[in-house]
Amino acid sequence: MIDGEFAQAHRAFVEPPAFPTPRIYTSGYCEENVYNLLRMFIHQYPQWRAFAVFISNPTKSVAVWEQRASSDPVSGRLVVWDYHVIAWLFPPSEDDRQQADNGITTPNSSKRSWIYDMDSTLQQPCLAREYLSKTFKNQTALELRWRSSFRIVSAGDYLENFASDRSHMLKNVGNTEEMEYIAPVPPYDPIRGPLAQVSHNLMSDFVCMEARSFGVVAKNVTEAFEMALSLASVSE
Incomplete structure (x- = not known):
């Protein structure tokens, strides 16, 4: 391998993948934004271990900074x-x-990981430790109703099983039976993974932290970090 090819291969393994250009993004549809992002990552960077993380709680009111x-x-x-x-x-x-480096050992960066949040003001992508500390501040000082729980789902499970007909984004117009979307819908058909048994399982199987469903649920930031590390190690 010539020097230029080695450097390119080395960077591909020690630096986080960049966001695709153009980004597939629709405000108000974070679950679909992440779905499309993970689909691209799985295709282009199959060696990376990727997860979707749902953040919510029983009161559906989580405090998220930045x-x-x-x-x-x-x-x-x-x-x-x-x-x-x-x-x-x-x-x-x-x-x-x-x-990938043709037998040449590279620095061990297995403890570093990155979070992609297209709705965040932080660096894109952001080192996980920095993102978690700045995005979920003072959790123990918050009232329980504002604290975050985390459902961590492997990218494969998410891409295969997620489904959304976007009905959760509909609301009544005034006192009528007419419905309208609270945010403009994405410019593509609703998502339904190849193994999804229903047309909509976003709220019941992914957002709901009490459901025994896909992935694992962490009750706080520290637990989420430890669980994610464990899941990433198992998937190696």
Whole structure:
């Protein structure tokens, strides 16, 4: 392998993948934004271990900082979401990197991981530790109704089983039976994974933190970080 080819292969394994250009993004549809992002990552970077992370709680009111939807920098750009969704990527294992580098050992970066949140004001992508500390502040000091729980789902399970007919985005117009979307819908058909048994399972199987469904559920930030590391290690 010539020097230029080696450098390119090395960077592909130790630096996080960039967002695709153009980004597939629709405001208000974070679950679909992450779905499309993970579909691209799985195709282009199969050695990376990728997860969808759903953030919510029983009251559907989680405090999330550094959000572009907030116009108040004094508050730390705080938004209270009913739920939010991000992508979490872990680098290839050391064995994968050594093989790609033609037997030359690369620095061990297995403890570093990156979070992709297209609604965040933080660096894109952002190191996981930095993102978690700045996005979910002072959790123990918050009232329980504002604290975040996390459902961590492998990219494969998410892409195969997720379905949304976008009905959760509909509301009545005034006192009539007419319905309208609270945010403009994405410019493509609703998503239904190849193994999805229903047309809509977003709220019941992914956002609901009490459901025994896909992935694992962490009750706080520390637990989420530990669980994600464990899942990434198992998937190597």
